[in-house]
Amino acid sequence: MSERLAYLIMIVSVPILWVLTIEITGFPSFLMPPPDMVADVLWSERENLLFHTRITIIEALSGYAVANVIAIALSVSFLYLPWFEALAIPWTVIIKNVPFVTIAAILIIILGDTPLPKIIVVVLVTFFPILANVTKGLKSADSVMLDRMQTLNSSQWEVFTKIRWPSALPYYIAAHEIAFTGSIIGAVVAEWLFARQGLGYLIVQGMSQYRADRVWAVTILASALAVGAYLLIKVIEKYLFRWQVEDLT
DSSP, X not given: OOHHHHHHHHHHHHHHHHHHHHHHHOXXXXXXXXXXHHHHHHHHTHHHHHHHHHHHHHHHHHHHHHHHHXXXXXXXXXXXXXXXXXXXXXXXXXXXXXXXHHXXXXXXXXXXXXXXXXXXXXXXXXXXXXXXXXXHHHHTSOHHHHHHHHHTTOOHHHHIIIIIHHHHHHHHHHHHHHHHHHHHHHHHHHHHHSOSSSHHHHHHHHHXXXXXXXXXXXXXXXXXXXXXXXXXXXXXXXXXXXXXXXXXX
């Protein structure tokens, strides 16, 4: 089965399963609104939804860009400064495992209701998969190729750009499949905790007003963003490694 066909089946199956769930459970529309009611919200409130969607995307992309810079910088430093890796790894483990909900509460107390706390939450959610994958990729370079580069008196920059980074690139792209979609989720959760704008804020607002149709509409938007982010990474991966497909054919 082709990937496109699989996604088409999924898209068609969602509303069917949705309607069947309502019929089987008998939930009233104010608890589980039918697809047409949610579609009406998506259309009638499209300007408001697009505004808050844009806020979420900006926060997610900003935090994700910062997470990439930090993770790649640390990975490169680990490669050339092993003592720094030994020193930094315990800190990264602590940062990864401390509940970011707690960190978010501390950030909002210190920084207030600004975009910065939400961006920091996205960074905390996404940087560790990138750090782990890039670090492993840089260290997985072919030892034979490294020896040949050393025999040719290549500089550290040449070794990095021609051997180590190409070796790390598949790991880096794989990290995006997790981290990029996680940036959307992190932004929504951060907005859900403290915000007056964004999709997370709309979820809280819809819950407080008992607007299940709006909550479902925002959920669909957030899910579409996450799936779109994943598919974008897959397209980039196919483009970067198209030579592998050509070799197989």
